[in-house]
Amino acid sequence: MRHIPVLITEVLEALALEPNHHVIDGTLGDAGHSEAILERTAPNGALLGIDADPESLLRAKQNLYRFGDRVRYSRGNFADMKKIAETEQFGPVNGILLDLGWSSPQFAERGRGFSFEKDEPLDMRYNPDFVGGAQLTAATIVNSYSTDELAQVFKQLGEEPLSREIAQAIVAKRKETLLKTTKDLVDVILTVYRAKLKSTKEIPWIGGIHPATRVFQALRIAANRELEVLKEVLPQAIDILAPGGRLVVITFHSLEDRIVKHFFQKEALTKKVKMVNKKPLVASEAEVSSNPRARSAKLRAVEKV
Ligand SMILES: C[S@@+](CC[C@H](N)C(=O)[O-])C[C@H]1O[C@@H](n2cnc3c(N)ncnc32)[C@H](O)[C@@H]1O
Structure with missing residues (x-):
């Protein structure tokens, strides 16, 4: 099973990608979004993919194999995004994507207790072995x-x-x-x-x-300290972006969405960013009927001034 990326058209549009752009995907997962981003930023666009879950990284490497050294992979928490980008000397950064939560194979196949429909050990960490994570x-x-x-x-x-x-x-x-x-x-x-x-x-x-x-x-x-790491990454992401760069965040419940909304409003007030959309984007009925996970997805995006 491969994770179906949500709001893919909306993500590509909100990132305003051009050939040769540099993009950070802070939640690489099965790399559906990253694959589309790499296609859009051809021929020389680069992508830094971060994930806390070692199996997600392995799967992403297979899915992105054809893009060769246009992709760099980092196993880590997106709460350390600034440090990771510096270590990788990755820039100038034109776009950053965060597609929060779990991927479908993590939920259905990893045996880490994300699903109440299975009998598995009560783990629930994205990062199962403590490296820089929960x-x-x-x-x-x-x-x-x-x-x-x-x-x-x-x-x-x-x-x-x-x-x-x-x-x-x-x-x-x-x-x-x-x-x-x-x-x-x-x-x-x-x-x-x-x-x-x-x-x-x-x-x-x-x-x-x-x-x-x-x-x-x-x-x-x-x-996974999900609300805390989200609060930690947002200011770093704005900091890392080049002027005109876009930050796109997809949330799946109101607690996350509130954090993103308030942060974007605060940054817009001090003119550090401008809003890309007045209201959050949500999935069409057609997308929800083919991918139920899209039902609760909300996309918010800002552009660095
Ligand atoms: C919804 S999935 C991303 C799916 C991806 N956009 C795709 O198209 O396949 C979220 C991914 O983010 C990872 N993740 C969640 N929280 C994280 C964090 N704080 N740091 C790094 N990775 C995280 C999860 O392990 C999971 O692989």
Whole structure:
């Protein structure tokens, strides 16, 4: 399975690419966006691809093989983008792309516990071996945080309505045995929801959404410090860009989008950047029907003054 890049036409347009431009893809993934960027910047455009996940980098190298030394790869966290670009002596930078979150093969194939539909170890890190990345696993969080801390993570990062009840049930469960797998966690969440909804259904779906969705989102965001690294990379990206260069960010939930929106507004007020679009771009109905992941995607872009 190859990840389907979202909003690809919109990304290329927002980056305003020209032949021979230099672009940083901070979330290389399966390199669908990067491939299109390299085609647009032919014949001599260069791309610096960053990813925290070693398997993403391997896959990207295969997918971008034909572009040879036009591509440089860096295994790292995009929170270190400025340092990585300096080390690689990569510039002048005409465009930067961040397509946040997980790629489809990470979710479906990596065995790192991103999906509540599988029984896998509760890991959820993009970077599984600590190199410049997250130290916390989802298992560490659920097995060591207090009830209050867990409730706060589920509420703030997952907007989970039963955050306290689920936190209490996790703490009660781990007194018997630690939660090691996604199934251990899903069982606790389903028990809480069944009791609350007085349901006997195996999965008491809530408006088409699996009851574990929000808790899993919250744990993934916490394990990878997703909101913090986003706040760290945005000013670096503006700093690195050459005048006239574009920064394009695709987010998948309101917590991320709010951070990007407020940062862009602040920078526009001080005339460091100008907005490329007044409103965030979203996927067309046709794209959403062929790629459900595009449903929640929002694209915002600025141009460095
Ligand atoms: C949505 S996917 C990108 C998909 C890519 N645009 C494509 O077309 O295939 C996001 C990628 O970013 C990586 N990632 C997420 N957070 C990261 C971070 N803080 N630093 C570096 N890579 C990160 C993930 O490992 C994943 O491979």
